[in-house]
Amino acid sequence: MRREGTNLEEVRMEDVLCDYCHSSWTLDRPMIEGHHGSCICGTCLRTAYSAVHLGGCNDATDGQTSKCTMCLEERPDACFHSPAYPDAIICLRCIKMAAKALTRDPDSNWKPPTDSTTA
Numbered sequence: 001m002r003r004e005g006t007n008l009e010e011v012r013m014e015d016v017l018c019d020y021c022h023s024s025w026t027l028d029r030p031m032i033e034g035h036h037g038s039c040i041c042g043t044c045l046r047t048a049y050s051a052v053h054l055g056g057c058n059d060a061t062d063g064q065t066s067k068c069t070m071c072l073e074e075r076p077d078a079c080f081h082s083p084a085y086p087d088a089i090i091c092l093r094c095i096k097m098a099a100k101a102l103t104r105d106p107d108s109n110w111k112p113p114t115d116s117t118t119a
Ligand SMILES: [Zn+2]
Pocket: 018, 019, 020, 021, 022, 023, 040, 041, 042, 043, 044, 045
């Protein structure tokens, strides 16, 4: 997301906020952007990756779909809800895509956690 009052002509790093923890984008906090300016930072992505991809956690209940904040689709698959901002949801597909993108980015220094205890 963008910080309130962001000049859209000239978006600065500190105007880009993670939808899942509302931290701003810094050099040591890589960000992956979704649709409509939605973003997830490396820290939240790591938590989501551990919880959903490795831990099999699924916050979606009773076959309900959740609207993913990143891809804006109603997703029936496993989703991660931000503990701090429950409206911020990321689906497993977006978690995997974001993890791939961050892993490929040499500047991000980001690696996916290898098991659910290393988050
Ligand atoms: Zn975050």
